Amino acid sequence: MTRSSSTRTFTRRAMVKATVVAGGGFMLGVSIPRLAPAFAAETSADFAPNAFIRVDPDSKVIFTIPQVEMGQGIYTALAMILAEELDAPFDALTALAAPPDDKLYLNPVFGFQVTGGSTSVRAFWKPMRIAGAAARAMLIEAAAAKWSVDPATCRTDNGVVFHDASAQKAAYGELAQAAAGLTPPQDPPLKSPANFKLIGKPLKRLDTPDKVNGKVVYGIDARPPGVKIATLASCPVLGGKVAHVNDAAAQTVPGVRQIVVLDDLVAVVGDHMWAAKQGLAALDITWDEGPNATLSTADVLNGLVAASEKAGAVAKSTGDMAGGLSEGTKLEATYHVPFLAHAPMEPVNCTVHIRPDSCEIWVGNQVITRAQGIAAEVTGLPLEKVIVHSHLIGGGFGRRLEVDYVDKAVRIAQKVDGPVKVIWTREEDIQQALYRPFYFDRFAASLSNGGITAWSHRIAGSSIMARWLPPAFKDGLDIDAIDGAIDFPYDTPNIHVEYVRVEPPPGVGTCFWRSVGPGHNIFVIESFVDELAHAAGQDPVAFRRAHLAKEPRLLACLDLAAEKGGWGSALPARIGRGVACQSVFGSYVAAIVEAEVDTNGEIAIRRVTAAVDCGTVVNPDSVEAQIQGGLIFGLTAALYNEITIANGRVQQSNFNNYRMMRINEAPAIEVHLVRNGEEPGGLGEPGTSIAAPALANALFASTGVRLRSLPVDRRQLVSGKAA
Numbered sequence: 001m002t003r004s005s006s007t008r009t010f011t012r013r014a015m016v017k018a019t020v021v022a023g024g025g026f027m028l029g030v031s032i033p034r035l036a037p038a039f040a041a042e043t044s045a046d047f048a049p050n051a052f053i054r055v056d057p058d059s060k061v062i063f064t065i066p067q068v069e070m071g072q073g074i075y076t077a078l079a080m081i082l083a084e085e086l087d088a089p090f091d092a093l094t095a096l097a098a099p100p101d102d103k104l105y106l107n108p109v110f111g112f113q114v115t116g117g118s119t120s121v122r123a124f125w126k127p128m129r130i131a132g133a134a135a136r137a138m139l140i141e142a143a144a145a146k147w148s149v150d151p152a153t154c155r156t157d158n159g160v161v162f163h164d165a166s167a168q169k170a171a172y173g174e175l176a177q178a179a180a181g182l183t184p185p186q187d188p189p190l191k192s193p194a195n196f197k198l199i200g201k202p203l204k205r206l207d208t209p210d211k212v213n214g215k216v217v218y219g220i221d222a223r224p225p226g227v228k229i230a231t232l233a234s235c236p237v238l239g240g241k242v243a244h245v246n247d248a249a250a251q252t253v254p255g256v257r258q259i260v261v262l263d264d265l266v267a268v269v270g271d272h273m274w275a276a277k278q279g280l281a282a283l284d285i286t287w288d289e290g291p292n293a294t295l296s297t298a299d300v301l302n303g304l305v306a307a308s309e310k311a312g313a314v315a316k317s318t319g320d321m322a323g324g325l326s327e328g329t330k331l332e333a334t335y336h337v338p339f340l341a342h343a344p345m346e347p348v349n350c351t352v353h354i355r356p357d358s359c360e361i362w363v364g365n366q367v368i369t370r371a372q373g374i375a376a377e378v379t380g381l382p383l384e385k386v387i388v389h390s391h392l393i394g395g396g397f398g399r400r401l402e403v404d405y406v407d408k409a410v411r412i413a414q415k416v417d418g419p420v421k422v423i424w425t426r427e428e429d430i431q432q433a434l435y436r437p438f439y440f441d442r443f444a445a446s447l448s449n450g451g452i453t454a455w456s457h458r459i460a461g462s463s464i465m466a467r468w469l470p471p472a473f474k475d476g477l478d479i480d481a482i483d484g485a486i487d488f489p490y491d492t493p494n495i496h497v498e499y500v501r502v503e504p505p506p507g508v509g510t511c512f513w514r515s516v517g518p519g520h521n522i523f524v525i526e527s528f529v530d531e532l533a534h535a536a537g538q539d540p541v542a543f544r545r546a547h548l549a550k551e552p553r554l555l556a557c558l559d560l561a562a563e564k565g566g567w568g569s570a571l572p573a574r575i576g577r578g579v580a581c582q583s584v585f586g587s588y589v590a591a592i593v594e595a596e597v598d599t600n601g602e603i604a605i606r607r608v609t610a611a612v613d614c615g616t617v618v619n620p621d622s623v624e625a626q627i628q629g630g631l632i633f634g635l636t637a638a639l640y641n642e643i644t645i646a647n648g649r650v651q652q653s654n655f656n657n658y659r660m661m662r663i664n665e666a667p668a669i670e671v672h673l674v675r676n677g678e679e680p681g682g683l684g685e686p687g688t689s690i691a692a693p694a695l696a697n698a699l700f701a702s703t704g705v706r707l708r709s710l711p712v713d714r715r716q717l718v719s720g721k722a723a
Contacts (some may be wrong), residue, residue, distance in 0.1 A: 052104075053082065053135050056423040057166050059159050059173035060085065066105035066124065068097070068115040068366055070393035070400070071526035071629075072684045075623035076205040078128055085132025085191060087156040088172065095206055097390040100369040110469075110580055116401050116512065118585040118682025121618060125680050133188035135179075142178040145171050153678070161460055191523055193616070193677055200524045202621040207392065208468075219391040220349045222362035227351065227419040228257060230412055231276045232267040234432045237289040237648035241508015242266060242684045252280040260415045267412045269420055275340060276424065292507050292648035300645070301336065304440035304502050308334075308460035312500035313476030316486045324454025324494030328449045331535055335524040335708045338642035340513050341429075344660060346394025348429050350409035353419035354379060359410065360419075364393035366401045374403045378410045397633075398512030401436055401468070424445065430658055431650040432434065435643050436513030437462040437481075438504065441524045450536050451546060454494040457525070462503045463509045483517030484584045484689070486527065489554055490547035514633055515688035516583040520591045523710065526580040528669035528695035531706060540579050540697065541567050554583050557590040557611040557672055562683045564672050565592030565609030574598065575606070577661045577699025580693035587681030588674075591631070593694040594667075601714030605667040605695065610687070612671060615678035623683055624671045630687020631669055636661040638692035642711050 054062040069075045077097040085089050098105040102112045109123045143161040144151040154163050160167045210216040210470050247259040255275025260267040270276035351362040359379050366370045368390050375386045409422040439461035446454045466473035533543035541562045548555040575596045594607040640659045644651045652658040696707045703717050
């Protein structure tokens, strides 16, 4: 997922109708105008999807959440926004997951129902405020009519309408039925931020209690009556097929009920996971390894290097690049970053029950209308006959923006009588996944009088958007692959950015990974900027500060992070500080990492200080948690993670060789917020994209070794030489 830097407008003339619901409640439908992304200007913008508020006679408010909760706190944030304008008590709200429906629950940024790209609060900030404000206005109007008073003389507080002059009051539930018969206001007044009671407060998350007491149901917890458990294996060589299966031994395993053989996978269905797993291990499978049987990581890298030597599609070009590069001192460098897996703690899973005239699915997925669509396509059923139960997700990170696993689960379920839960083992999840693209970058820049006189950046890598959202790939440019690169924040008169599309061999799939395009671009850009600072003989913070005159919000973050992180204070030997800045996902972040490297090249990250300007802060606790989690995710990848291929096979298989940062390795993290009245920015991913460059720059400060690839190569830190 990616953000678009284009300016969007949203009008409050968005109301449609109010209706009475069973039990005398009040439901308000709110039309959300589609905010067309820059890449979809040719797409129709006349949708009238809805978000729904329901006020019951007991004054309980039921909020159908259009976005999927996967740990980012979106249920709480959107409910806070709604309750703020509705003037309802926060503890009176119940959040429900929306069913699949692109017309009713589209994400205004993308034009369909999707959770990703750090867009949830950004996309629904105004729609949810309008929804709450319109409902409040209608409840006031109903009360005023009941009391024969001017609505302007009424006020609301905590789910109650008051008329102070006559000492009358009525709870929302008492007014719900009358309000439902009114015409919704076309331009409801919104609260002044000075009057916010909820927004900006550290409220407890709505989803936490059930997570603590075990009541929450993730996709993997779904257990429809009679469900069987299946697990599967695909060819160890990426893109390979099934040639032959001898299932005699597997059929004798207690609890094994069925063997399903498809062209690209074999699944064992059992009474429980252990039976299915043991049955799978007992199968004698002959694989057709296909054309990737000799493929290696080196082959992929060599292809990227060769492609990067040729000109690509121009994403941005200003000034005179040739003239700028001829001024002063010219520097060049290449960087690359590896394939990455997602490895969410909830393994990939999907439960399916296919009947002759319907298909029912229980799944955690970030694009549930696509999950519904692929099931309809596979089964041949009408879309309305596919029911999808959307569950909380135990880690998405972009992997669940795909529906390949839904496709496989449905194809397996077609062979099974009754519901079947398909669970990928950790090994299958890591070795048969879609991966963050492998990228290779070429830089050239020039320095004159301590300033950047030219900046050239060529990016080579696969295009996710060309497959996932074709309108976002136009004129050879993938808007995700260049995100964070075309928004280069530092002052320079000459800038040139190119993109070269290079796809890995068929069978090696790529998809979004938390922090998407900026996750790669911020690392390479901020690392090379650091190189320029040292080549100019300047302090890295001072160098950036001097180039951020046109970016006051980012400059403020840099100043705050440097102050709070103790930049410039003395450190012992082999300990260094690194800095990185970014303006992506609608938010501004600067981070200082303090890291120590011992004589064996082992790294201890002592401290991370982040300064964040995300505009209006809805829930500061969630902001801090998102930045902390993103930093840990990004640092983990930078320190340890890569997917490598040998003989067509992924070499990593579980957390022993695709390891996570352990709690004793986690640094102290400080998050400092820059408060202002700007509209909210995104927060799910900025912590991840800022982590690697700040760490790499700290390691350079500690050892003098410039790391131009990830993950960190500790051998380089010991030898003192970059590869």
